[in-house]
Amino acid sequence: MEEKETVAEPTEKKTHDKNEVIIEIRNLKKSFGSKDVLTDINLTVHRGENVVVLGRSGQGKSVTIQCIVGMLMPDAGTLKVFGEEVAELKDKELKELRMKIGFLFQSGALYDSMTVRENLEFPLTRVLKLTDQPEIDQRVEEILTAVGLADAADKMPSDLSGGMRKRAGLARTLIIKPxxxxxxxxxxxxDPITSREISELILDMQKKYKTTSIIITHDMECARITADRIVIMNDGEYIEEGTFEGLQKSKNKIVQSFFKDIS
Structure with a gap:
């Protein structure tokens, strides 16, 4: 008899505080030259919530999160983080806000000339200005253990697999406790197995460090595992939102297109 593949059940999602708004976006617009990328973005994210933004490539999914950290400034609308309008923050205030936000890039953004340990020490010494080596060592050991890389501290990024690089990038982002x-x-x-492992790790880190997260993806398995709530993006705006199971029943043809191959 042919052995069927066993698919791991997603880790139980944690509850979030529906009364505390962490990110509030209203009527956000952003263009690059004559190209309108964000036409009318509206989103509220509550403390402890994992929100997945789902959309096809080239839709501008990443532009919103770049606006959240002030890498880009919107052309119109409001974007508040912890109740503060990001576009109105002065340089010092923006730096303080960024201290509370971790941004995991697609590449992991590791420094290739540094070991994993040195990559993790960098934000502790340069961003948090820590000087106590025992404290630095303790933080590095703790986060590497949390992401399953306890034995990789002295490896170079070039010696890591793709999944390990993602874990190391996540560790470096989380080490300042955003x-x-x-x-x-x-x-x-x-690959699918490593993708599932990273998705479950994101969920585990949300529970362990009590983070509020926005996850940009077009990976349906990642969305299924990590999302408390999903918003669907199309033509520069969010057209529908709900749980994974709820959106599977949507009558909207654009939404249906994302779920057509999901059993």
Whole structure:
């Protein structure tokens, strides 16, 4: 008899505080030259919530999270993080806000000339200005253990597999203990098994560090595992939102297209 593949059940999602708004976006617009990328973005994210933004490539999914950290400034609308309008923050205030936000890039953004340990020490010494080596060592050991890389501290990024690089990038982002995590296509380029492992790790880290997260993806398995709520993006706006199971029953043909191959 042919052995069937066993699919791991997603880790139980944690509840979030529906009364505390962490990110509030209203009528956000952003263009690049004559190209309108964001036409009318509206989104509210509550403390402890994992929100997945689902959309096809080239839709501008990443532009919103770049606006959240002030890498890009919107052309119109409002974007508040912890109740503060990001576009109105002065340089010092923006730096303070960024200290509370972790941004995991698609590549992991590791420094290739540094070991994993040195990559993790960098934000502790340069961003948090820590000087106590025992504390630095303790933080590095703790986060590497949390992401399953306890034995990889002295390896170079070039010696890591794609999944290990993602884990190391996540560790470096989490080591400053951000309140908000922004994930830009966290499973891109990974095989299905490793993608599932990274998705479950994102969920585990949300529970362990009590983060509020936005996850940009077009990976349906990642969305299924990580999302408390999913918003669907099309033509520069969010057209529908709900749980994974709820959106599977949507009558909207654009939404249906994302779920047509999901059993």
């Amino acid at each position: 309140e908000i995590m922004l994930y830009d296509e966290p499973t891109t380029g990974l």
